[in-house]
Amino acid sequence: MEFQSCFPIWNKLTQAQQDSILAGLTLRRIQKGAMIHNSSLDCTGLLLVKSGRLRAYILSEEGREITIYRLLDRDICLFSASCILRSAQFDITIEAERDTDLWIIPAEVYRQIMEESALVANYTNEVMAARFSEVMWLVEQVMWKSMDKRVAAFLLEESAIEGGDRLPLTHDTIARHLGTHREVVTRILRYLQGEGMVKLSRGMVELLDTKGLMALSDI
């Protein structure tokens, strides 16, 4: 799979723009658990996931985490190049949830093309609007949904990403996605097990009743 076939607007770029991107492009393998990007000062560049999975999250001063969005194959991460957007004033951390291969377009290369090309600037707009929608969804979840509904929704999302019902997840991992404490997740998972919706074993959550989870999660 080539970069050219993964980057959505490739065929609409000029030859000079294509040459400039290819000259700066690097392909990197990131080990599971490694951090790729760590603050707004850190201007890694635009990331395009070739294969694998990234997680963008924020950290509290006390070290609590909440996932803001996740990036799968062919997804683009803009905020790892937030230096090209003067008004993007927030710190986000990006780590690999799986071993991940990704392309990096240097921030300066992308900025130059975006400045001259309405097409690229509008494409960037759409990427940002998509992330914006995800964050607005998160605000709604955090504000209006109880944690049991959020755990149910997370398990269903995870099952969709993994393509199966046996999910290799610790309670701590779920807590870090949802911005809560491990004990809270453990209590909710035990409740779900009591209701016959999941089966728990070490480092594993198995979904037994996805319809029940969907009803609970209000999706």
Place this chain on the structure above:
Amino acid sequence: MEFQSCFPIWNKLTQAQQDSILAGLTLRRIQKGAMIHNSSLDCTGLLLVKSGRLRAYILSEEGREITIYRLLDRDICLFSASCILRSAQFDITIEAERDTDLWIIPAEVYRQIMEESALVANYTNEVMAARFSEVMWLVEQVMWKSMDKRVAAFLLEESAIEGGDRLPLTHDTIARHLGTHREVVTRILRYLQGEGMVKLSRGMVELLDTKGLMALSDI
């Protein structure tokens, strides 16, 4: 005050773009409390506040509210024209907090200019990135800050906007900004009054100790 002097990139537009905007532009007065925009289906257009104050918020199914951002003089509202951004998939409501005069650029006029102009597309990007930063700030507040800190921060923000220490605010209004219940706000305001930080009277909160409120709010 003219539209031309309020719209930040006016002088960089071509004559044709300027003509097209002026031909479609309308100036409207919105009464305090009136709704300007009510869902993603409603594509009002790009709003530019001439004078007054707007509030963008989301609603829960149960009718609870939380303020996402506020717009003051010369601020631009993009999501009232979310139809020009296919990937913006969320419902936001915009209402006037004060009697507000605003210009409306029809969505279709703006979309056409944005499509052809890298300058306008990049300007739009910056406006969206600024709102994104506000929403990320909100996520941090909601996730990591207790409600007493958030009430203190809100009172300080309100004081900065109003330019004074006597704030005409009901407990219900504060609750609707912060996405909580009136009773919670009342309890916290009484605590702040007990600590000598505010003085309460009907429909009014007076700030007595802004340093104390700043220390509490962690700003």
